[in-house]
Structures are given as structure tokens and as C-alpha cells.
Amino acid sequence: MSTLSSRVITPSKASSRKPARRLKCIGLVLATLAIAMGSITPARATYPGENGPIVFGVNTEQGSIGKVSPANSTVTMLTDGFSPRVSPNGKKIAFLRGPGTGQDVYVMDLDGSNIVQLTSDASTVAVTWLPDGSRLAYVAGVTPSSPWGKSLWTMKPDGKDKSLLRTLQVGLHSPNLDWSPTSADVYAYADGNDNLWVESLSNSNYDRLLDTGSRKPAWEPNGASILYFNFGAEGLMEINADGSNRQFIQQLPLVRTVMSPDATLLAGGLGSPKTLTTRPRAGSPVTFNWPTVAAFETDWARVPKNCLATTPQGGGGVLGGYVDFYADQCVIAVSPNSAASGGVLAQAMAVGPDGRVYASALKANPFGGAPVWSPYYVVPGVSGDSAGVRAKKIAIAAA
Numbered sequence: 001m002s003t004l005s006s007r008v009i010t011p012s013k014a015s016s017r018k019p020a021r022r023l024k025c026i027g028l029v030l031a032t033l034a035i036a037m038g039s040i041t042p043a044r045a046t047y048p049g050e051n052g053p054i055v056f057g058v059n060t061e062q063g064s065i066g067k068v069s070p071a072n073s074t075v076t077m078l079t080d081g082f083s084p085r086v087s088p089n090g091k092k093i094a095f096l097r098g099p100g101t102g103q104d105v106y107v108m109d110l111d112g113s114n115i116v117q118l119t120s121d122a123s124t125v126a127v128t129w130l131p132d133g134s135r136l137a138y139v140a141g142v143t144p145s146s147p148w149g150k151s152l153w154t155m156k157p158d159g160k161d162k163s164l165l166r167t168l169q170v171g172l173h174s175p176n177l178d179w180s181p182t183s184a185d186v187y188a189y190a191d192g193n194d195n196l197w198v199e200s201l202s203n204s205n206y207d208r209l210l211d212t213g214s215r216k217p218a219w220e221p222n223g224a225s226i227l228y229f230n231f232g233a234e235g236l237m238e239i240n241a242d243g244s245n246r247q248f249i250q251q252l253p254l255v256r257t258v259m260s261p262d263a264t265l266l267a268g269g270l271g272s273p274k275t276l277t278t279r280p281r282a283g284s285p286v287t288f289n290w291p292t293v294a295a296f297e298t299d300w301a302r303v304p305k306n307c308l309a310t311t312p313q314g315g316g317g318v319l320g321g322y323v324d325f326y327a328d329q330c331v332i333a334v335s336p337n338s339a340a341s342g343g344v345l346a347q348a349m350a351v352g353p354d355g356r357v358y359a360s361a362l363k364a365n366p367f368g369g370a371p372v373w374s375p376y377y378v379v380p381g382v383s384g385d386s387a388g389v390r391a392k393k394i395a396i397a398a399a
Contacts, residue, residue: 051260052301053110054267055084055093056276059296065095067110067301068290070278075290078112083126083175086110086301088133089318089326092157096175098122102142102149103174107157110301118159125149126177130184132326132353133157137165137179137187139172148172148192165201175256175297176215182223186241190215196228198241210243216256221263229254236266236283250283255295261302269295307350308332308360308373319350319376320360327352333398338364341398345371349379349396356388 051070058064063082068075081095082103091110096103102123108115119140126149127138134156141151148171155162168191176190186206188198196214200206213231220227223241227249230237236249236257249266257268260278265287270277276295279286307330308320319327327350334346346362358376365372378388 050303050305051262051265052086052090052303054276054278055086055110055299055301056293056295057082057084057095057297058294062099063097065093065112066293068276068293070288073288073290075293076112079108079115081106083297084299085128086299087129087157088131088181088302088304090301090303092133094127094129094136094157096124096127101125101147101174102140105136105138105159107136116159118155118157123149125172125174126189127175128177128179128187130154130179131181132184134353137177139168139177139189141167141171146171149174170195173215176217178217178219178226180223180241181219181221188217188219188226188241190217190228194231196226196239198226208243210239210241211237211246215254218256218258220259221261227257227259227266229257236268249281256297256299258298258300260300267300268298308348308362319352319358320348320373327358329394331394331396333396335398347396347398348373349394350376351391351394355390355392357391357394 053067053069055065055067062080064077065079065081065084066075066077081097084093084095086093092107093110094105094107097106098104100122102125104120104122105118105124105127106115107118121140123140123142124138125142127136129136135154136157137152137154139149139152141149150168150171152165152168153162154165170191170193172189173192178188180186185201186198188196190196194213194215196210196217198208198210211230214228217226217228225238225240228237233248235251237246238249239246252268252270253274255269255274257266259266265278266281267278269275273294274296275289275291276293276298277286277289304318304326306318306320307327330348330350332346332348335341335344338345343364344361345364347359349357349359352358357379359379360376361374362371363374380386381389
């Protein structure tokens with residue numbers, strides 16, 4: 001358990017006299033700690049996970065979307081469309097479909113089934129996911145006299161609750177929008193004049209021009225850096241979200257290149273006819289290519305780890321027992337004396353996308369066999385508030 005994000009504290013002789021009583025109080029201690037630390041740092045919405053399939057778009061007249069599994073090199077074409085974006089839980093693909101400059105937003109399952117149309121005004125140029133997967137962001141507003149979308153909207157993945165966030169000063173080419181994987185407040189886009197921007201919904205002082213002559217922004221998994229294409233350099237660039245550390249990565253065509261969820265590889269079109277490849281961040285050697293696939297748009301699906309499993313420092317994951325509920329943070333502690341703590345072997349806590357703190361306990365199986373995790377439950381407030389505790393940062397320790 002050395003990679004867990006919390007420490008296991010072994011009680012001293014003086015502190016181990018009443019371990020059972022201490023474990024009973026752990027919920028209140030954790031709730032109090034969560035409140036005390038809530039204002040320290042913003043919650044991180046990064047989900048640790050393994051590299052899933054690569055989803056790509058082929059720039060034909062109608063567009064074509066497919067996926068490939070690096071594990072078995074199987075290429076599967078899914079449907080007509082453009083600009084695929086995989087949801088944070090790795091289960092859905094949002095994409096654009098339709099003739100002309102403005103298009104409509106659709107979603108489908110990762111295998112290409114259950115295609116649902118979410119907009120019907122043929123005015124959208126870009127779509128992406130917010131970091132917790134609860135909403136889609138899209139840029140619309142294309143008209144016959146204005147081929148660029150200027151209105152930034154969000155909506156639920158079922159198309160309901162459409163909400164206008166703001167009007168962009170300069171419209172977008174398709175599909176130059178990407179949302180930070182670590183903040184529901186920050187996004188990057190390349191405007192119609194090929195200027196690369198990063199902006200905040202709540203803090204206009206954060207809005208900044210990163211580079212000129214640029215398109216195809218793609219956030220890296222750490223939420224600190226952005227990959228993009230620059231016309232002047234004629235290749236893939238990388239820049240920090242604060243505008244620092246701009247650097248050339250490699251020569252490549254005007255395509256969207258993304259970093260793998262584990263931050264070890266790049267995927268995107270390379271050479272002519274923009275063959276889909278994976279390669280290290282440095283650009284070479286190519287680790288694999290699919291010569292029959294000409295990729296203009298790529299995205300790399302994540303397979304999240306369960307919050308009950310071993311988690312890396314500061315990470316999160318899927319909350320056990322929930323199909324589409326993911327943690328902003330996840331911490332785990334192991335009980336040093338399970339007999340004295342009533343059979344509790346370990347405890348896990350997580351901040352869900354709703355901002356509330358959830359907890360689960362691993363207990364010895366009274367019928368023998370493997371230990372059993374309890375369902376996640378909302379940690380009650382200090383006064384027993386059923387609405388629970390809200391936190392931005394959590395920690396846990398067993399004693």
C-alpha cells in the first residue's frame with residue numbers, strides 16, 4: 001500500500017489504550033478536518049486511470065469516427081461525424097455531425113451504440129466535456145453571415161438544461177475548444193484569428209493570450225500545460241497555462257494531438273496522409289502506427305481506477321457502487337489493529353463531483369472469505385447535518 005495517498009500511523013503505547021473508541025470517532029474527526037482544510041486549495045478533478053482506446057476522426061465529406069485499442073491494435077469504425085471527445089469516465093463520446101460549417105452535437109457509447117442528437121440548430125463548431133463529466137461545453141452561434149461560433153454554452157449529457165455561459169469576443173474555427181481536466185472554471189480555445197487563449201469563467205484576470213498563429217489546443221492530464229499546433233513553427237507546441245515555458249515538440253501536420261492519460265505517450269496524425277501514431281512525448285521513435293487510418297482529430301479514453309483500489313498521490317477515481325459517479329480526490333487509510341476497531345480493515349474517503357465528502361469501510365467478512373467494502377455514504381456534518389460535509393481537500397489517518 002506504499003502508493004496510497006494517505007499515511008498509516010501506528011499508535012504508540014500511550015495512544016493505543018482505547019483504539020476502538022478512537023475509530024468510532026474517526027467520522028467526526030474526518031468531517032472536522034475536511035471543513036478545516038476546505039479553503040486551502042481548489043479541488044482537483046483528475047481521475048487516475050489506465051490508457052483506454054484512442055478515438056479519432058477522419059476528415060471525409062461526412063466525417064468518420066473510429067477507435068483503436070493500443071492493446072490489440074484493432075481498428076473499429078463507429079459512425080459518421082467529426083471532432084470526437086471522450087467523457088472523463090471513458091464511457092461516452094461526444095461529437096459533431098452535419099453538413100456545412102455549423103453542425104449539431106451528438107453523444108454515443110464508446111462502442112458506437114445509443115447515438116443521441118442533443119442540438120438541432122446546425123450552429124455548433126466545437127464540443128468538449130467538463131472535467132467531472134456532468135456537462136458538455138460547446139460553442140454555437142454560426143449563421144450564414146458568420147461562419148464562426150461565438151456563444152459558449154453548457155448542457156447535460158442528455159441535452160437538457162442548456163445554459164449560455166458567455167459570448168466570446170472572437171468566434172472559433174471548428175473544433176478549437178478544450179476544457180481543463182482539473183478545473184470546471186478554466187478552458188482553452190483558438191479563436192477565428194488563430195490566437196490561442198486560456199480563460200476563466202470567474203476570474204477575468206486569469207484570461208490571457210498564450211500564442212498567435214495557433215489551433216487545436218489539447219490539455220495535458222496534469223491540467224498545467226497545453227499541446228497545440230502553431231503555424232509559424234509548423235509543428236506541435238507545448239505551453240503552460242500561465243503562458244510560460246513555450247517549447248517546440250515535433251514537426252507534424254495541422255492535426256489535434258493528445259497526451260495519454262498516464263502522460264507517457266502522444267497520439268495523433270503524423271506524416272502524410274496524417275497516419276495515426278503513438279509515440280513518446282519527445283516525438284520519436286514511433287511506438288505504433290495504423291497505416292490505414294488518416295487521423296485529423298484524436299482523443300484518448302481513460303479507464304478510471306476505483307476509489308477503493310490503490311490510488312496515487314492526490315488522485316481520485318470512480319466511487320465504488322456508482323456507475324457514473326467520480327471522485328475529485330480519494331484518500332485511503334489502513335487500520336493498524338482491525339480486531340480492536342471492530343473488524344474495520346481500512347477506510348476510504350472521497351470528494352464527489354457534487355463537492356460532498358463520502359466514506360466507505362473495508363470490513364472483515366463475518367462469513368469468511370474476502371473482506372467487503374461497504375457502500376459509500378455521505379459523511380454527516382458536525383451537527384449531524386444530513387446534507388453532509390462539503391470540502392475542497394481531504395486527508396485521513398487511522399489510529
